[in-house]
Amino acid sequence: MTDSNPNASLTAPSIPGDALPPVEQHAQQYATVRNAHETELIEDYVELIGDLLAHRGEARAADIANRMAVSQATVSKMIRRLNELELVTSKPYRSLFLTEAGQKMAETSRARHDIVLHFLRALGVRDATARIDAEGMEHHVSDETLAIMQRFTEQQQNN
Amino acid sequence: MTDSNPNASLTAPSIPGDALPPVEQHAQQYATVRNAHETELIEDYVELIGDLLAHRGEARAADIANRMAVSQATVSKMIRRLNELELVTSKPYRSLFLTEAGQKMAETSRARHDIVLHFLRALGVRDATARIDAEGMEHHVSDETLAIMQRFTEQQQNN
DNA sequence: TAATATTGTTAGCCAAGGCTAAACTGTTTG
DNA sequence: CAAACAGTTTAGCCTTGGCTAACAATATTA
Numbered sequence: 001m002t003d004s005n006p007n008a009s010l011t012a013p014s015i016p017g018d019a020l021p022p023v024e025q026h027a028q029q030y031a032t033v034r035n036a037h038e039t040e041l042i043e044d045y046v047e048l049i050g051d052l053l054a055h056r057g058e059a060r061a062a063d064i065a066n067r068m069a070v071s072q073a074t075v076s077k078m079i080r081r082l083n084e085l086e087l088v089t090s091k092p093y094r095s096l097f098l099t100e101a102g103q104k105m106a107e108t109s110r111a112r113h114d115i116v117l118h119f120l121r122a123l124g125v126r127d128a129t130a131r132i133d134a135e136g137m138e139h140h141v142s143d144e145t146l147a148i149m150q151r152f153t154e155q156q157q158n159n
Numbered sequence: 160m161t162d163s164n165p166n167a168s169l170t171a172p173s174i175p176g177d178a179l180p181p182v183e184q185h186a187q188q189y190a191t192v193r194n195a196h197e198t199e200l201i202e203d204y205v206e207l208i209g210d211l212l213a214h215r216g217e218a219r220a221a222d223i224a225n226r227m228a229v230s231q232a233t234v235s236k237m238i239r240r241l242n243e244l245e246l247v248t249s250k251p252y253r254s255l256f257l258t259e260a261g262q263k264m265a266e267t268s269r270a271r272h273d274i275v276l277h278f279l280r281a282l283g284v285r286d287a288t289a290r291i292d293a294e295g296m297e298h299h300v301s302d303e304t305l306a307i308m309q310r311f312t313e314q315q316q317n318n
Numbered sequence: 319t320a321a322t323a324t325t326g327t328t329a330g331c332c333a334a335g336g337c338t339a340a341a342c343t344g345t346t347t348g
Numbered sequence: 349c350a351a352a353c354a355g356t357t358t359a360g361c362c363t364t365g366g367c368t369a370a371c372a373a374t375a376t377t378a
Contacts, residue, residue, distance in 0.1 A: 018273065020214050020226075021290065027228035029294040030203070034366090036295055037196070041335075044189070055179050062355060067179075069186035074336060076357055081334090093343060093356060114177065120304060123311065129303045131180065135188040136195055136299025144288045145279060152282065193336090200365075221325055233366060235327055240364090252326060252373060 033140065040139040043109045044068075045078055046087055049096055050106030058095040112146065113138045119149035122156040192299065199298045202268045203227075204237055205246055208255055209265030217254035271305065272297045278308035281315040 020026065048067060052059035061079065065072045079096065082088040087102035098106055116138045120130035141149070179185065207226060211218035220238065224231045238255065241247045246261035257265055275297045279289035300308070 020210055023225050025287070025290070026226045029291050030227045030229075032291050033295045038334090051179055060355075061357090066182050067185045068189045070189075070335090071337060072356065073338075073358080077335080080357095123304070124307055125301075125304050128184070129301050131184070132188050132191050133299060133301050133304050136192045137296050140292060140295025140299070142284075142288050142292050145282070145284050145292050148283055197364090219325080220327095229365090230367060231326065232328080232368075236365080239327095 036139045041078075042082070042085070042087070043105060043139065044135075045082060046098065046102050046105045047109035047113065049088060050098060050103065050110060053096075053098065059097075060095055109138070112141070115146055115150050115153070116141060118153045122153040195298045200237075201241070201244070201246070202264060202298065203294075204241060205257065205261050205264045206268035206272065208247060209257060209262065209269060212255075212257065218256075219254055268297070271300070274305055274309050274312070275300060277312045281312040 021029070045064070048064060049059045052063055052067075056063070061072055061075045064070075065075045068075070079088065079090055082102070083090060086099055087105060088096050088098055090096045113134060117130055117134040120133055121127065125133065180188075204223070207223060208218045211222055211226075215222070220231055220234045223229075224234045227234070238247065238249055241261070242249060245258055246264060247255050247257055249255045272293055276289055276293040279292055280286065284292065
């Protein structure tokens with residue numbers, strides 16, 4: 001027990017701007033996050049497949065399973081979903097490829113990811129940490145913030 | 160082996176530092192994100208309950224449902240889980256309260272959230288956007304990055 | 319105080335994203 | 349060329365976090 005003060009300002013630095021937001025806005029925040037979660041994994045898969053194709057020339061289920069630290073069965077199931085969403089094409093027992101929509105998504109995700117990663121490094125975060133944080137953050141950064149991050153990174157580099 | 164890649168450089172800007180990370184590191188990144196996702200929602204609930212208690216004196220299931228834009232049934236089910244995790248105490252049809260562990264989690268989440276939010280504002284992101292982004296980002300920012308964000312915000316303010 | 323409105327709970331459904339075990343395919347090699 | 353191995357898929361299970369509908373408890377008000 002660190003504080004015997006039952007309820008006054010345990011948490012809040014009580015900056016006036018930090019009251020509860022109006023209900024609608026608050027609800028919007030959570031809804032946006034829930035929404036991001038739905039597409040997040042899909043984007044991660046597509047982005048990784050794009051990277052594997054670019055760097056290795058092929059994307060096999062086993063590679064994905066290894067890189068994501070997930071079972072092959074999980075990957076296989078996910079590939080079925082990506083197929084239904086028409087993001088990848090796959091013949092059984094063969095390497096995957098991205099459809100046009102898939103390539104577009106991969107590029108967007110990759111760009112997003114890179115901006116966040118470079119921003120974190122420019123901020124002074126160590127590389128290993130930056131990579132982990134970027135992986136988690138990338139799906140939750142708005143276009144507005146993304147643009148600001150990019151500008152910041154460029155300014156840092158012109159010093 | 161199967162080098163069926165006729166037209167390289169479709170996607171990649173081929174910046175040398177941006178090759179695929181080694182498998183173990185890459186796997187670590189994804190695992191960390193998956194892990195964060197497991198605790199994320201729990202933290203959001205606890206944080207919100209803490210905020211409601213601080214600003215309103217009570218936390219009712221209906222308020223949570225409204226603020227999260229989620230059905231009351233969902234909240235009810237979640238509260239059962241929070242109870243099992245010994246993060247909240249609840250008597251049926253009464254306001255919720257946080258256990259000691261719950262309060263600790265609420266404080267930590269709140270602090271984290273505030274640091275990210277203030278950082279984004281200091282960066283120049285508009286308030287409404289900053290709030291949405293902070294809500295999504297907060298669970299994916301390492302302590303290291305958090306410290307850097309805090310320092311950055313303070314420096315901005317001393318201008 | 320009885321009727322009504324609000325709030326909370328329960329039951330039962332669904333999809334997503336994990337898993338293991340088992341079956342199947344394709345490749346390598348003795 | 350057959351056997352062994354590596355890779356892929358399928359089946360079936362589990363947990364989470366949503367939902368709706370029906371019911372129960374409390375609060376409000378006529």
